[in-house]
Amino acid sequence: MKIAVVGTGYVGLVTGTCFAETGNQVICVDIDEKKVERLLKGDIPIYEPGLDVLFDRNVAEGRLKFTTNLAEGIKEAQIIFLALPTPPGENGSADLKYILKVADDLGPLLDHYAVIVDKSTVPVGTAELVRAAIAKNAKVDFDVVSNPEFLREGVAVEDFMKPDRVVVGTTSAKAKKTMEKLYAPLVRQGNPVIFMDERSAEMTKYAANSFLAMKITFMNEIANLCEKVGANVDDIRRGIGTDSRIGKRFLFAGIGYGGSCFPKDVQALAKTSEDYNYDFRILKSVMEVNEDQKKRLMPLLNDYFKNDLKGKTIAVWGLAFKPYTDDIREAPALENIKELLEAGAHVTVYDPEAMENVKKVMGDSITYCHTPYAALDDADGLMIFTEWPQFRTPDFEKMNKLLKNKAVFDGRNLYELDLMREMGYTYYSIGREAVN
Numbered sequence: 001m002k003i004a005v006v007g008t009g010y011v012g013l014v015t016g017t018c019f020a021e022t023g024n025q026v027i028c029v030d031i032d033e034k035k036v037e038r039l040l041k042g043d044i045p046i047y048e049p050g051l052d053v054l055f056d057r058n059v060a061e062g063r064l065k066f067t068t069n070l071a072e073g074i075k076e077a078q079i080i081f082l083a084l085p086t087p088p089g090e091n092g093s094a095d096l097k098y099i100l101k102v103a104d105d106l107g108p109l110l111d112h113y114a115v116i117v118d119k120s121t122v123p124v125g126t127a128e129l130v131r132a133a134i135a136k137n138a139k140v141d142f143d144v145v146s147n148p149e150f151l152r153e154g155v156a157v158e159d160f161m162k163p164d165r166v167v168v169g170t171t172s173a174k175a176k177k178t179m180e181k182l183y184a185p186l187v188r189q190g191n192p193v194i195f196m197d198e199r200s201a202e203m204t205k206y207a208a209n210s211f212l213a214m215k216i217t218f219m220n221e222i223a224n225l226c227e228k229v230g231a232n233v234d235d236i237r238r239g240i241g242t243d244s245r246i247g248k249r250f251l252f253a254g255i256g257y258g259g260s261c262f263p264k265d266v267q268a269l270a271k272t273s274e275d276y277n278y279d280f281r282i283l284k285s286v287m288e289v290n291e292d293q294k295k296r297l298m299p300l301l302n303d304y305f306k307n308d309l310k311g312k313t314i315a316v317w318g319l320a321f322k323p324y325t326d327d328i329r330e331a332p333a334l335e336n337i338k339e340l341l342e343a344g345a346h347v348t349v350y351d352p353e354a355m356e357n358v359k360k361v362m363g364d365s366i367t368y369c370h371t372p373y374a375a376l377d378d379a380d381g382l383m384i385f386t387e388w389p390q391f392r393t394p395d396f397e398k399m400n401k402l403l404k405n406k407a408v409f410d411g412r413n414l415y416e417l418d419l420m421r422e423m424g425y426t427y428y429s430i431g432r433e434a435v436n
């Protein structure tokens with residue numbers, strides 16, 4: 001099939017590349033000229049494991065193309081994906097200006113039937129708004145379908161190529177057929193393509209993200225209580241996760257959820273509830289607890305340094321909001337670093353992929369190091385915000401020599417308490433006994 005993907009960010013580029021991989025002819029459109037220029041040179045603007053192999057193959061075989069020109073992109077396209085940003089607006093609701101702008105532009109350009117697919121995460125009722133915006137100027141028949149995306153950054157290609165399920169919101173038999181055909185190669189193992197109406201599909205996405213954010217937040221609260229009662233949250237996780245009704249995944253307590261999705265989507269669902277006069281109390285608690293959780297380590301650090309961080313050097317391992325990505329949107333590390341700087345500390349950082357993006361927002365206010373160990377040199381303490389695998393089994397002997405104080409504040413529970421005790425560390429983690 002001929003496919004256009006409008007918006008070539010994390011979702012658009014993965015969607016375009018993966019559908020090219022399944023044999024379709026794909027054109028990705030973006031207004032960011034520099035981004036398109038890089039893509040045309042074969043340079044992928046984001047870090048996403050496994051994407052490069054598929055990208056190179058499909059570009060080389062002529063199935064994956066890029067343009068800044070919407071008219072050129074949608075020429076003859078049977079399916080037009082909208083993978084545009086939906087950032088939080090001033091009142092917390094998802095800002096639809098990018099989607100509606102493209103919908104407005106599409107109307108006069110459409111000269112053949114196409115299925116327009118909302119891939120972005122959008123509030124209930126958006127498909128109707130998109131349809132109306134296109135219809136204002138369209139001279140041909142078209143369908144608008146809601147097809148929320150559930151991929152996770154860092155494992156996006158795998159999630160996309162082997163989805164647990166695909167959700168499609170449409171009442172059009174013609175669009176349903178097209179979407180069934182498009183997704184057939186990705187669900188050969190029998191995972192379902194679930195059809196429903198558009199509003200339910202839009203709501204499904206927010207329900208999924210909010211449920212997962214709530215699951216993590218519940219564990220973060222259990223962790224906070226564990227610290228008080230003298231229990232270990234990792235044991236609780238194993239103890240409850242084996243119950244198939246609860247499930248093992250998304251039970252890791254930590255320094256709060258971040259990223260470009262959970263924070264904004266929980267907020268947007270809360271706003272939708274407000275708009276419909278429904279008091280969604282759990283969501284409010286989830287947001288409140290998560291804000292506190294992101295600062296969970298600061299009081300411990302302040303206690304350790306007797307509220308005097310001025311002139312202290314704090315090393316930071318991990319800047320990305322999760323491992324295997326360079327994405328720093330709503331990353332807990334950044335808020336903590338800002339607080340460290342405000343308190344007069346000097347901050348040395350290391351992240352395998354996210355340092356370039358951090359440089360763009362924090363400039364020279366912190367020191368960027370080429371290795372995790374360089375960040376530790378003469379540091380008064382170490383804070384950990386991202387569970388990159390290389391931090392899990394570091395060279396402790398080297399660490400012992402470099403750190404001025406053997407003090408680690410770990411937002412991801414990377415190390416065994418007994419080991420840290422044996423090595424004489426002061427070690428604070430989340431939901432576990434403090435070693436000091």
Ligand SMILES: NC(=O)c1ccc[n+]([C@@H]2O[C@H](COP(=O)([O-])OP(=O)(O)OC[C@H]3O[C@@H](n4cnc5c(N)ncnc54)[C@H](O)[C@@H]3O)[C@@H](O)[C@H]2O)c1
Nearest residue numbers: 007008009010011030031032083084085086120121149153
């Ligand atoms: N990032 C994720 O993991 C993820 C997963 C599932 C769903 N989503 C949702 O998908 C949507 C896109 O997210 P993202 O992370 O890919 O965003 P992104 O910011 O990485 O990418 C969006 C792209 O759209 C482009 N764009 C903006 N206006 C445009 C226009 N008029 N024409 C063409 N291109 C335009 C931007 O230049 C940018 O490259 C959001 O609604 C998000 O909530 C994201």
Ligand SMILES: O=c1ccn([C@@H]2O[C@H](COP(=O)(O)OP(=O)(O)O[C@H]3O[C@H](CO)[C@@H](O)[C@H](O)[C@H]3O)[C@@H](O)[C@H]2O)c(=O)[nH]1
Nearest residue numbers: 149150151152153216250251252254257258259261321322
């Ligand atoms: O047990 C866990 C799992 C995750 N997290 C945190 O939760 C956040 C989000 O992680 P994850 O869900 O793995 O990454 P995202 O790429 O943000 O993916 C989420 O958001 C996407 C955008 O909507 C959805 O498509 C995905 O299904 C959904 O998992 C990160 O800060 C993680 O550190 C935890 O603290 N504990």
